[in-house]
Amino acid sequence: MNPIVSASDLATALTGAGGPVLLDVRWQLANPSGAAPPFVGRAAYASGHLPGAVFVDLDTELASAPGSGGRHPLPDLQVFGAAMRRAGVSAHRPVVVYDGGQGWAAARAWWLLSWTGHPDVRVLDGGLPVWLGPLSTEIPNPDPGDFVPSPGTHGLLDADGAAGLARSGLLLDARAGERYRGEVEPVDRVAGHIPGAVSAPTDRNTAADGRFLPARRLRERFAALGADAGREVGVYCGSGVSGAHEVLALAVAGIPAALYVGSWSEWTSDPRRPVAVGPDPR
Structure with missing residues (x-):
């Protein structure tokens, strides 16, 4: 779907x-x-x-x-x-x-x-x-739903999983390039990126109007970043929000990916975790 x-x-x-x-x-x-x-x-x-x-x-x-x-x-x-x-x-x-x-x-x-x-x-x-249709200011009162969330067995990374994937698979950093390189850090306490991660700003997955690029172009982009057939892919960002958008772009391209929800804000909460700076090493 x-x-x-x-x-x-x-x-x-x-x-x-x-x-x-x-x-x-x-x-x-x-x-x-x-x-x-x-x-x-x-x-x-x-x-x-x-x-x-x-x-x-x-x-x-x-x-x-x-x-x-x-x-x-x-x-x-x-x-x-x-x-x-x-x-x-x-x-x-x-x-x-x-x-x-x-x-x-x-x-x-x-x-x-x-x-x-x-x-x-x-x-x-x-x-x-x-959206070209009408908007409403009425606050709806829907009938209660029955959805009961159950955590999945795949698709979620913790800090150790993200570090391991950066070595064995492909870990994409969805933040802006200057944050990845450690040149600026407007939100979190430490600048830089997870060692081995590849810079992949999520805004390059969309057109100027905010809509996603066609699936073919997204597949080409992620292939150029290293998303080869059979290679495990993960994504992180600052706090697990823009990273979800990159996971969605990967899904549009037909590429399953896991999300490191804690992302950079969790990674840098532990000073023992290593930090890399500088350009993408590829």
């Missing part, structure tokens, strides 16, 4: 019976002072959202509190499951997730739902900016 859906195909799906559950996950990374931009999240949702969409908060429902596990560690699955059921998510009904267009937050929700066992979840390619 294609993990993304176009705005036109979503509009068609919403006209029939049994349409997908819609989740609005608009979010933006806080600045270093901890303040979030003023018009994202619930404020943006309240001003207008896809009719019937339910807001999901990334910081509190798709992640646990920041700590030694990183800035966006895995959520408590009971909290996550309750949030999904409140939003009307059921195991038998498709789900479509969208955000403000960057795609990172929607990809985090897609990854969590997929990893915990939902069989049919997709991301609106390009997010809210590509």
Whole structure:
């Protein structure tokens, strides 16, 4: 199944019976002072959202509190499951997730739902900016869903797994190149990258309008980065959000990949872990 859906195909799906559950996950990374931009999240949702969409908060429902596990560690699955059921998510009904267009937050929700066992979840390619239909300010009250998340046996990396994959497979760093090289670090305490990781900024997977490049071009890009047939692939970023977007791009290309959710923010919480700086060694 294609993990993304176009705005036109979503509009068609919403006209029939049994349409997908819609989740609005608009979010933006806080600045270093901890303040979030003023018009994202619930404020943006309240001003207008896809009719019937339910807001999901990334910081509190798709992640646990920041700590030694990183800035966006895995959520408590009971909290996550309750949030999904409140939003009307059921195991038998498709789900479509969208955000403000960057795609990172929607990809985090897609990854969590997929990893915990939902069989049919997709991301609106390009997010809210590509939607041409009406918006609503009505807050829906959906019937509770029945989805009970169960952690997957594949697709998740911890710090040791990420380090091992950097040696034995392909570990992609989804952050901007200057952060990978250690030239700047606007968010986390230490600059640089996991030794052996390959720089693969996630913004190069999309066109200017935020929609993903065609699958063929994505396959070509990842092949050039070393994603050969049969090679195990993993992804990390700063805190497991933009990395989920790269995992989604890999899925569009037909390449399975695991996510190191703790990512750089967890890696650097332990001063014993090695840090590399400089350009991609390839």
